[in-house]
Amino acid sequence: MEFDDSRKDVVDPEVRAYVSSLVSALGGNGADEDGRYVLGDDALACLRDLKKWLKLYDEKANRLDVARCLAESNLVGGDLLQILAAWPENATADRLKSKIALSCLELLVPLTWPLEKNTEQMTVNHHRHMPYLQIAQLGYKRAVINYDGARILHTAVRCALPSMAEAIGDRSTRDEGIIKLVLYFLRNIVMIAPPPSVQYEGDEAEISRSATIDAFDYQDIFHLLLTVSSSMGEDFNTQDIVVMEILFYLIKGVDVETLFQDDEKAGNVKVDEMVRLRKKEAAMLRSYQSNAPTRHNRFGAMVWLQRDDAKMTTISGQAALTDTARGLAKMDSTKKFKPPRRAIKGDTGPMDFEIPVTLSTQANKHLSAFVEDFLDAGFNPLFNHIRKAIDREAERVLEYHKRQFFYLVSWFLSAERARRKSKKLLVERKSSTADDIDNFALVASVLNQEMFVTLNRAMDSTFENKLWPDLSAAMRCFTQILLTVQEMSESPLEEDQDIAENILNRIFYEEETHDRVASITRTYKDQGFGYLDSCTELTHNYLRILEQYSKQNVDLQVRSRRRVRRKKRSAGEAGGDDSNNDVDDSEGEDEARAEKTTRERKFDFKRFASRFLSQGCIDTFVAFTNYYNDLKPSQLKRSHRFFYRIAFKQEMSVMLFRVDIVALLYKMIKGPEGLDPQASHFKEWDDLVKQLIKKCTRKIQERPELVVELLFSKTNGTAHYLEYGYEKQTVTTK
Amino acid sequence: NANDTGLGIDEEVEVSKNIRVPRVKLDEHRLLSAAGIPKLRRKAKDLKFKGKGHEYSDAARLLAFYQLWLDDLFPKARFLDALAMVEKAGHKRQLQTMRMEWINEGRPKSSVREDS
Numbered sequence: 001m002e003f004d005d006s007r008k009d010v011v012d013p014e015v016r017a018y019v020s021s022l023v024s025a026l027g028g029n030g031a032d033e034d035g036r037y038v039l040g041d042d043a044l045a046c047l048r049d050l051k052k053w054l055k056l057y058d059e060k061a062n063r064l065d066v067a068r069c070l071a072e073s074n075l076v077g078g079d080l081l082q083i084l085a086a087w088p089e090n091a092t093a094d095r096l097k098s099k100i101a102l103s104c105l106e107l108l109v110p111l112t113w114p115l116e117k118n119t120e121q122m123t124v125n126h127h128r129h130m131p132y133l134q135i136a137q138l139g140y141k142r143a144v145i146n147y148d149g150a151r152i153l154h155t156a157v158r159c160a161l162p163s164m165a166e167a168i169g170d171r172s173t174r175d176e177g178i179i180k181l182v183l184y185f186l187r188n189i190v191m192i193a194p195p196p197s198v199q200y201e202g203d204e205a206e207i208s209r210s211a212t213i214d215a216f217d218y219q220d221i222f223h224l225l226l227t228v229s230s231s232m233g234e235d236f237n238t239q240d241i242v243v244m245e246i247l248f249y250l251i252k253g254v255d256v257e258t259l260f261q262d263d264e265k266a267g268n269v270k271v272d273e274m275v276r277l278r279k280k281e282a283a284m285l286r287s288y289q290s291n292a293p294t295r296h297n298r299f300g301a302m303v304w305l306q307r308d309d310a311k312m313t314t315i316s317g318q319a320a321l322t323d324t325a326r327g328l329a330k331m332d333s334t335k336k337f338k339p340p341r342r343a344i345k346g347d348t349g350p351m352d353f354e355i356p357v358t359l360s361t362q363a364n365k366h367l368s369a370f371v372e373d374f375l376d377a378g379f380n381p382l383f384n385h386i387r388k389a390i391d392r393e394a395e396r397v398l399e400y401h402k403r404q405f406f407y408l409v410s411w412f413l414s415a416e417r418a419r420r421k422s423k424k425l426l427v428e429r430k431s432s433t434a435d436d437i438d439n440f441a442l443v444a445s446v447l448n449q450e451m452f453v454t455l456n457r458a459m460d461s462t463f464e465n466k467l468w469p470d471l472s473a474a475m476r477c478f479t480q481i482l483l484t485v486q487e488m489s490e491s492p493l494e495e496d497q498d499i500a501e502n503i504l505n506r507i508f509y510e511e512e513t514h515d516r517v518a519s520i521t522r523t524y525k526d527q528g529f530g531y532l533d534s535c536t537e538l539t540h541n542y543l544r545i546l547e548q549y550s551k552q553n554v555d556l557q558v559r560s561r562r563r564v565r566r567k568k569r570s571a572g573e574a575g576g577d578d579s580n581n582d583v584d585d586s587e588g589e590d591e592a593r594a595e596k597t598t599r600e601r602k603f604d605f606k607r608f609a610s611r612f613l614s615q616g617c618i619d620t621f622v623a624f625t626n627y628y629n630d631l632k633p634s635q636l637k638r639s640h641r642f643f644y645r646i647a648f649k650q651e652m653s654v655m656l657f658r659v660d661i662v663a664l665l666y667k668m669i670k671g672p673e674g675l676d677p678q679a680s681h682f683k684e685w686d687d688l689v690k691q692l693i694k695k696c697t698r699k700i701q702e703r704p705e706l707v708v709e710l711l712f713s714k715t716n717g718t719a720h721y722l723e724y725g726y727e728k729q730t731v732t733t734k
Numbered sequence: 735n736a737n738d739t740g741l742g743i744d745e746e747v748e749v750s751k752n753i754r755v756p757r758v759k760l761d762e763h764r765l766l767s768a769a770g771i772p773k774l775r776r777k778a779k780d781l782k783f784k785g786k787g788h789e790y791s792d793a794a795r796l797l798a799f800y801q802l803w804l805d806d807l808f809p810k811a812r813f814l815d816a817l818a819m820v821e822k823a824g825h826k827r828q829l830q831t832m833r834m835e836w837i838n839e840g841r842p843k844s845s846v847r848e849d850s
Contacts, residue, residue: 707778712824
């Protein structure tokens with residue numbers, strides 16, 4: 001005891017004494033009551049006092065001392081959860097018990113509140129207590145979602161049910177506060193995750209995303225989320241942002257594709273995955289083995305490499321014996337010098353959505369059921385409401401909420417497309433008539449003009465202010481919208497086709513957006529892989545979809561014109577006698593006009609595509625391709641198509657002739673550590689690289705000055721000269 | 735004498751600064767020196783390709799050509815790092831004008847457009 005007192009405590013001993021006496025007065029497990037938890041006489045007052053301590057000491061003085069004391073005295077696991085568990089379902093009417101439950105919640109919310117490392121306001125105390133509290137919060141989360149005796153989250157929701165039952169106009173401020181409290185409690189529980197810097201010693205599975213999702217399903221939290229989001233704007237108003245945060249922390253990083261595989265197929269995929277991975281590993285080992293020494297490591301071969309000017313280079317090991325390329329690689333690898341590098345400006349906070357998460361089969365099922373329900377009922381009202389709040393810059397919308405909003409929209413749009421795909425497969429397999437194909441009304445709220453305005457504005461401002469993770473989220477959103485629109489244009493429903501065509505038409509002629517996408521791609525530098533992934537994905541799909549649009553053939557246009565006319569006519573018949581606008585549209589004129597627009601569009605697209613013909617854009621895609629061994633086939637396809645477009649569609653392969661690019665392409669095919677030759681995409685890369693190298697060597701012989709230019713980035717002018725042998729004529733186009 | 739009594743305290747101590755040897759850089763001056771790009775241009779005449787059907791061996795030859803040249807010019811850096819340095823130096827004004835000159839050397843002299 002003396003030792004304890006003589007050592008200097010991290011917390012003021014008086015504070016600790018007060019707080020721990022309050023905690024012990026709260027109640028305890030009675031020995032004469034079979035170990036059940038018995039409330040102290042003045043439990044309610046104790047809870048209120050603890051709340052006051054947190055508020056008046058910690059918050060006011062900007063310390064974390066009380067929170068630290070409470071974590072050390074095991075208040076959450078030992079008292080609060082036990083009290084909540086002792087509030088039986090059928091005693092909801094008991095005023096005292098519900099009051100106590102609410103007070104418990106009022107303590108739980110500040111205790112689980114995310115700890116922010118805001119360097120400007122952090123004091124010595126923060127630095128001292130934060131690591132301890134982060135671990136303590138993980139313990140809180142584990143205790144809450146794995147509590148044996150009762151459904152804690154469900155109990156928490158029960159505290160708010162009376163307030164939620166009130167009509168929105170009749171709710172008092174206190175009611176609103178209680179609803180907010182519960183939602184924030186849920187938000188905190190979902191959000192708590194081991195910080196990247198800390199090694200969590202307990203069982204990770206107990207606090208993982210899968211465990212959270214399972215708990216949410218078991219404790220009927222998904223029902224609550226569905227109810228609140230589907231009646232957003234009617235029964236609920238200011239809760240939209242909190243619900244969005246809950247959704248964000250629930251789904252971030254989850255792969256949409258795996259979410260919508262049915263069980264049987266998922267099992268197959270898992271087996272296939274195993275086989276595939278084993279194959280990949282075998283291929284990797286094979287490539288190592290073919291380069292590995294065939295004798296023991298002290299065999300001591302040494303090779304002289306004869307250089308010009310009577311110079312020699314010595315290379316040790318057997319590598320150089322067989323192959324000059326490997327000898328040179330060995331020579332290179334022994335060099336020690338490393339140029340100074342700048343750190344990557346990525347984001348690794350709780351807001352980072354790039355880190356992939358794998359779910360257990362059970363959690364997968366629960367989450368996909370929830371996502372389907374959410375898309376059916378909650379998507380439009382919730383996201384429409386939030387978009388309006390963002391546009392009017394409501395007070396509750398913080399800076400980082402925009403990122404969450406765009407990420408969620410992109411995620412749910414891709415989920416909707418994945419669901420359609422799996423549904424389509426199901427219909428085909430059952431060979432039943434696909435009569436009940438639903439239209440895209442379920443996600444219509446994010447395809448309107450207002451959304452485009454919001455998105456464009458966000459992309460503009462984040463690009464200008466260099467907020468890369470936010471820009472990355474916005475780009476993902478834009479990509480998903482584009483993909484959805486494209487799918488809409490292939491829908492059998494005429495209405496969908498009409499809408500899609502309108503949207504595409506608008507995007508096609510928006511020069512501002514073209515410029516923005518091109519300059520984002522051009523200016524990539526050290527923003528991390530996630531950003532690189534989203535910006536190459538956007539560029540790829542943007543180019544692809546606009547190209548398809550520009551290629552729309554004549555009769556498709558004639559058909560759409562006819563459709564418009566028919567609609568007009570029927571509207572005219574309904575409206576009365578404004579049939580004079582039909583006169584100028586005759587069938588014969590239609591085709592001529594359609595032909596003209598297709599020609600114009602082709603020209604426009606060419607002009608647009610040439611924006612991506614700069615060294616900056618190519619460098620971005622090269623940087624992306626450098627990760628080739630970790631990329632998925634779809635991602636590799638992206639850069640393949642881009643290089644193909646540059647070299648053969650726009651006929652500026654000179655832009656790709658740079659030594660580092662040639663080295664990368666060579667390494668991808670010929671190794672060491674190249675692409676797996678058995679992979680499906682190997683063939684197309686092989687073809688592309690072969691074509692490019694052939695062109696390159698031919699060009700060098702044609703124009704010897706290219707030997708120097710092969711070292712440097714080229715401007716479009718020199719590249720054009722090197723490609724065609726004459727200066728580009730600068731025709732002033734409008 | 736005075737030096738003995740003062741125990742050498744009054745003597746002026748000379749502080750000699752050990753100036754570090756400046757770091758060797760792969761910059762535009764090094765590139766424009768005789769061992770730099772001029773040598774590359776000279777050696778390029780010996781570079782022969784086999785053409786169709788031998789794409790990868792051609793590429794290996796091309797890469798080895800550059801690697802050996804860079805190893806002579808700037809031995810301490812690895813190939814890809816050195817390439818990045820060269821590329822960066824290529825944005826310098828001096829080098830850009832030289833690059834333009836080299837390109838113009840290969841241009842046909844009797845061009846109509848050149849007069850205008």
